[in-house]
Amino acid sequence: MSGTAIEISEVGPRDGLQSISAIMPTEAKKAWIAAEAAAGVREIEVGSFVPAKILPQLADTAEIVAYARTIPGLTVAVLVPNLKGAQAAVAAGAHKITIPLSVSETHSLRNVRRTHAQMLEETAAIAALIREQPEESRPKLEGGLSTAFGCTLEGIVPEAKVLSLADALMAAGCDEVGLSDTTGYANPAQVRRLIRGVRGVVGDAACTGVHLHNTRGLGLANALAALEEGITTLDSSLGGIGGCPFAPGASGNIVTEDLAFMLAAMGYDTGIDLERLLAVRQVVRAALPDVELYGFTPDAGLPKGYVPGSAYGA
Secondary structure: OOOOEOEEEEOHHHHHHHHOOOOOOHHHHHHHHHHHHHOOOOEEEEEEOOOOOOOHHHOOHHHHHHHHOOOOOOEEEEEOOOHHHHHHHHHHOOOEEEEEEEOOHHHHHHHOOOOHHHHHHHHHHHHHHHHOOOHHHOOEEEEEEEOOOOEOOOEOOOHHHHHHHHHHHHHOOOOEEEEEOOOOOOOHHHHHHHHHHHHHHHOHHHOOEEEOEOOOOOHHHHHHHHHHOOOOEEEEEHHHOOEOOOOOOOEOEOEHHHHHHHHHHOOOEOOOOHHHHHHHHHHHHHHOOOOOOOOHHHHHOOOOOOOOOOOOOO
16 A cells, blocks of 8 residues: 555546536636646646536636646646537647546436437547547547436436446447546445446456545545555545536535545555645635635644655554
């Protein structure tokens, strides 16, 4: 465990901001992204290419991508709902593109207004678009399996359907698939079981990341279960901002600060300077003064005796 590299993928500028009514100024977004990158966060989902009338909070995503690409060593990730969005993402120069495929078809129709078959067609078209790009500038394509652990609209989501759609996404041309607890329904035993099942279908190398919520207080427990199954990328949001505006009750991303502290305390290598990460909250709070920021570590502070870059208590 000690020294094992784990990547925290910050999703606040996309998943966080799309879930609140306030619109963060473009320059504040740039300051947020720059500050997190300076703190050592190596991957940030900076926005989503969706119509501005649907999510005005993310209308400046192309400009944000262009800015984020100037930050050395940062993987610039975006979410797209369809081929048109992917075309914009490719034109902007995103390094990683995620297309969400809701395992719950009811949620898919609510979220992107498409059936499973239609979303798989979009995925294949996006994969073809990426293959047309010069090899050195092709973005990675991730198929994000949303509502993989349960749905506020349908309830229980059959695990066999998750496995089937994971296989279908890879067949459509994805480089990898990610598991998303969009609605905060997951528990550690389920996380372990589903990761094993999906990896049994697509292979370990094609399932390395999970997106978890803390709606019922199980976010970090689920993250630990994922780590113990070999997952190496964990999504989180600074201050726990965000959820899903198209899934009622789906509140609460994992708090980046708490996740980063847990990993550091256990001896994992995230490359993140915790004190600098905690300071990023001031950037976000100044731009969004009416939005509540969550997190136990920011409230309690780092423990006495904590040494940056070491395993506290190891």
